[in-house]
Amino acid sequence: MREVVASIGRDKDLDVLVNDPERxxxxxxxxxxxxxDADVLVNDSDPCIREEIARQxxxxxxxxxxxxxDYSVRSMVAFLGRDKDLDRLVADPDWRVR
Known part of the structure; x- marks a missing residue:
């Protein structure tokens, strides 16, 4: 139910749900x-959420x-193509990032 409320996107609801225990x-x-919200969720324990923050x-x-x-988060950073990120990630130890 809280997921449905979050999908509506009212600011007062999002202010509370940003710290919800449900991924x-x-x-x-x-x-x-x-x-x-991104300032909070950039440090979330779930890599899918951090990947979404990177995608933005x-x-x-x-x-x-x-x-x-997590390689998937670093891959999203590389996908966005900032030169300074690519310069570092080209040597990433995980082949899925390079």
Missing amino acids: DVRLQVAEWGRDK GRPRHLDLLIDDP
């Missing part, structure tokens, strides 16, 4: 792309996520 709810919140392409978040332990 799918937090992912719905992340997909709305609000800056203040905010430079300050990409600067953090380039060193993410």
